[in-house]
Amino acid sequence: MSQPPEAPDAAAAGTTSTAGTKASNADEVAPQATVSTPDGAASATQDGQVSDTNAAAFPDSEQRGPRGGSGQMFDRIAHRYDLLNRLISLGIDQGWRNKTVAALALREEAQVLDLATGTADLAILVAETHPTVEVVGVDPSLQMLEVGRQKVRARELGGRIRLCEGRAEELHFGDEQFDAVCMAFGIRNAEDRPRALREIARVTKPGGRVAILELSEPRGVLGPLARFHVHQVVPRLGALLSGAKEYRYLERSIASFPPAEEFRAVMENSDLKVLEVVPLTFGVCHLYVAEPARGPRP
Numbered sequence: 001m002s003q004p005p006e007a008p009d010a011a012a013a014g015t016t017s018t019a020g021t022k023a024s025n026a027d028e029v030a031p032q033a034t035v036s037t038p039d040g041a042a043s044a045t046q047d048g049q050v051s052d053t054n055a056a057a058f059p060d061s062e063q064r065g066p067r068g069g070s071g072q073m074f075d076r077i078a079h080r081y082d083l084l085n086r087l088i089s090l091g092i093d094q095g096w097r098n099k100t101v102a103a104l105a106l107r108e109e110a111q112v113l114d115l116a117t118g119t120a121d122l123a124i125l126v127a128e129t130h131p132t133v134e135v136v137g138v139d140p141s142l143q144m145l146e147v148g149r150q151k152v153r154a155r156e157l158g159g160r161i162r163l164c165e166g167r168a169e170e171l172h173f174g175d176e177q178f179d180a181v182c183m184a185f186g187i188r189n190a191e192d193r194p195r196a197l198r199e200i201a202r203v204t205k206p207g208g209r210v211a212i213l214e215l216s217e218p219r220g221v222l223g224p225l226a227r228f229h230v231h232q233v234v235p236r237l238g239a240l241l242s243g244a245k246e247y248r249y250l251e252r253s254i255a256s257f258p259p260a261e262e263f264r265a266v267m268e269n270s271d272l273k274v275l276e277v278v279p280l281t282f283g284v285c286h287l288y289v290a291e292p293a294r295g296p297r298p
């Protein structure tokens with residue numbers, strides 16, 4: 001709590017790489033022309049596939065500072081992120097992460113990739129729940145990773161958790177390198193979600209589990225109450241405690257994220273076979289469980 005209201009601006013100091021490290025497979029991922037809807041939700045690509053991107057939701061012209069959801073934006077709130085996360089989600093977020101870990105159905109000594117690892121909460125949970133498993137966490141925010149590294153060291157998990165800089169859209173890992181891939185509250189931030197999903201499918205072994213946890217615009221019976229929390233409480237609490245406007249982004253990005261069935265279609269058009277979509281806490285959050293759509297390579 002000793003941080004100044006505006007976190008030490010690592011982005012301004014130039015300590016953050018936004019582009020991530022260069023992917024060895026970059027040329028293999030075909031760029032896709034997308035026709036985005038104004039709200040940045042699901043849209044159709046020129047080849048007729050369902051697409052989905054958050055880039056259009058927060059055009060550069062509206063931005064003062066880093067793009068909403070980018071690593072640079074998260075650099076600004078990294079030192080308060082964990083506290084704010086617990087307060088904003090009313091402490092429910094760890095329960096959701098537990099379900100995500102269970103959905104990975106990990107065997108002994110599995111290799112797990114945690115995308116958008118941030119301050120490494122999910123990576124740590126995977127490693128603590130499965131003592132023989134190794135985790136690689138990837139995130140574009142150096143400040144989030146630094147907080148994560150401190151937590152990993154404090155728990156003496158450095159031998160089994162490795163954190164590195166990178167973006168989900170261009171992973172510098174080989175095909176079928178991981179037994180399982182997870183991503184908590186991160187897919188919303190990817191500029192090109194279909195591309196990130198195709199990368200996830202590429203690096204996952206056939207039959208390996210993919211578990212994606214993401215917030216949604218609350219609907220249903222408790223929708224109005226939950227929407228009040230997301231639209232009124234979260235931005236104010238976030239701004240109050242962090243002194244930053246970044247928590248407006250959270251509200252806007254949740255509102256523009258596609259409904260669960262639409263996002264399921266985006267996943268299925270991005271090389272993944274969805275096994276299950278689990279609504280959590282009255283649909284405030286969804287857990288998407290999938291596996292690569294392709295079978296074993298010959």
Ligand SMILES: C[S@@+](CC[C@H](N)C(=O)[O-])C[C@H]1O[C@@H](n2cnc3c(N)ncnc32)[C@H](O)[C@@H]1O
Nearest residue numbers: 071074116117118141167168184185186189190
């Ligand atoms: C809301 S935090 C989630 C952190 C963590 N997974 C958790 O459960 O608390 C979102 C993270 O997504 C990261 N991020 C933004 N753009 C990304 C991208 N293109 N690929 C991967 N991660 C990204 C941000 O830097 C940030 O750390």
